Amino acid sequence: MDRVQKTSGTRVELQMARSMCWHCQSEVAGEYFCDRCVKVQPLSKELDYFTCLGLPRRLKIDPADLEKTFYELSRTFHPDFFQTKTDSEQAISLGNSALLNIAYRTLKDPIQRVEYLLRLEAGSAKDIRNSPPADLFEEILALQDDLDEFRTASSTESSPEILEPLRNKLAADRDTLEQRQRDMERRLFEIFEAWDTLQDQCEASNADSRKKRETLLKDMREILSNRTYVRNIVDDLVATIG
């Protein structure tokens, strides 16, 4: 399969790209329906998910508010309500609904949300990490040994008396790592706060706030990479011990 990475890295324009109704050619300004002919308008493909759901680009989102907006927009765009309309309008409703659903799904989950924000702000969500994070180095090494021991033991049809303690040890390792993952998530959510405050404070960028911004982005990226690393190990563990 010949596949290239999705083009990311370009900053996305916030405004809706269109300015003219596809149907009656009259001017439309950021609305979902044309004032004149009342036809549904396509959401711009460049529209970012925050704008799509009528939100500022902030990390702390009230799930109830988000859901309310999502339901309202679903009622606006869902293909069910365009069945009696023209083919063009049905196609627009389908495209808009698809975008809306993806936007909601992404922003609803805080991890996906911050990954998405990093893509928008810094081009990519995370570095791919191949070695364990420094503060987890010891634990991960010990875990790898435990895993190897368990795999060897289970492949040589060892008795339950030998396997059970090994399994318990791995289960304990899993609990520790899951706790680590939760700690990372808590730290990440703390940065949400800082990021949003910074965004609220300085729309005008000075050297100091620019630096602070870069630091926050770097920190979030770092935590996300570590989290993904730990998550993969936990998945591997669960797959091994069931």
Place this chain on the structure above:
Amino acid sequence: MARIVGIDLGTTNSLIAYMDGKTPRVIPGRTGRAMVPSVVAMTDNGLIVGDPAKEHLVRDSARTIYSIKRFMGKGLSDVQGELAYFPYKLHEQGGVIRVQIGEKSYSPPQISAMILKELKQRAEAYLGEAITKAVITVPAYFNDSQRQATKDAGMIAGLEVLRIINEPTAASLAYGLQQRTQGTIAVYDLGGGTFDLSILKLKDGIFEVLSTNGDTHLGGDDFDREIADYLLKEIQAQYGIDLHTYPDSMQSVRLEAEQAKVRLSDELKTVVSLDLPEGKGRFRRELTRDHLESMTMPLVERSLGPCRIALKDAGLTPADVDEVVLVGGATRMPLVRHRVQALFGKPPHCDLNPDEVVALGAAVQADILAGGTTDMLLLDVTPLSLGIETMGGVMSALIRRNTTIPTSSKEMFTTYVDGQTSVDIHILQGERELVQDNRSLARFQLRVPPLPAGVPRIEVTFLIDANGILQVSAKDVRTGESQSLAVKPSYGLTDEEVERMIGESFKFAAQDFKSRQLIEARTEATAILNATEKALNQGGHLITAEELAAVRSALKALETAKDTEDHKLIRTRIQDVEKATHHFAEVLMDSSLKQALENKKLSELA
């Protein structure tokens, strides 16, 4: 907008419903029964569907088709394990199963279309208007091929299928409408052949599906099979007869097993009794509910796995579920109710008729599409992850399972070799790592302009629409030109095949009509021939020899015409006979009148 009906196209029974104002109603047949058994019989006298067809199961099992839904969107290798259970012959052509009946073979969508047509005619007779648009339900866990096959069936039956909707979510619409429920509900839908579990959040008229899971090969049929297998073993042990070699008897066993299962939902024990072939007598056996439950416990347990996965995918525990709703005839079994109650920790709801609730919900969805209702909206999900084949036979997921539909994913493709002019793309559905463990949906070839490697950029959009059906489109990013794709389904009919079947279906309809007219004309001819002969025997002496000869010759002509296939000719000859016997009939009438009068006189005299 023309009326849109809701259709539950079930494995064992099908129903059609419509919106009567604000109330969904199922449409009964002439006998008052709303359920149409999903059985099709190809008899010498033509096609029969529903209850009368079911009677043919035990008489003409090789030409009577049931449970066709199990084969929708499938290849022969998918159903190898259960071929032995079906009396009709199956083979495969172009990745699609075909049912062989005599000289002809039919795809599952064609057979389903026969059931749909029966429902359509029923609705037309009941509502007194032409029905051309429908919402048809499918199991939530149906994959793209199975959904597409259902849509094809609708088209072949002459219906525009405006929406394919999931059965458990349809049921939730019917429930929501009635109860005005808010909160989290789990719909446990165990039908004739399929099982679904859907978890929904109901809030302010929005029915948002959080997750769905299921087994498209688990249903009431499997319970019947367990009982039937037990009975067959017992008969073998007691009488030394292997009923597997008697297809008609096999159907009797299957139907008797089904009825015993139904009875055991109300009673603690029942007696199964069966006539054995070749005059070997009658087999009788008492069956208790306990025994039934011990035989079918593994099946019920199998349904609980998908329930747990659906809960996990929704990020919920059983305690988070406010209400559990039971759908499908098989949920009448006490064992199912107990196990569901144990899993969710609360008694399930079964206020609405579990056989009808899906069709009712489909009618509600039809009303939404027609613009009749705007306060309810269903947001459903795709049940299986969608992906493409990548290097090394690995599936790369593009759209995860339980994503709200409609949804889409864009992928950019390029070339590795200078001047390469095409890229092959293989679309898959499933949750496994390797291509071979997932369901192949379709393949297509992307056309690429001959350029140095890596220069072409073709953007492919995979869009799952509100029916849960995939649409693929491609665009050359450099030129902005979009290209049309010839997507070849792995387990489905091609567009051309569907077109042809729609054509054939009309031809069959014309043929069916013609053969019915022929049968009617012949029946009438026989009646006239018999009646005239009888009259000639009684009063032939009352007319002249000339007239008698004319009548005789008209009768002879009708006799000859009766053996032709031409119903118009038969009609003409019938008229000829009527003309030739017109005077004779009068004479006969007079004479019998006279006789009657004479008799009267005599009686008066006496």
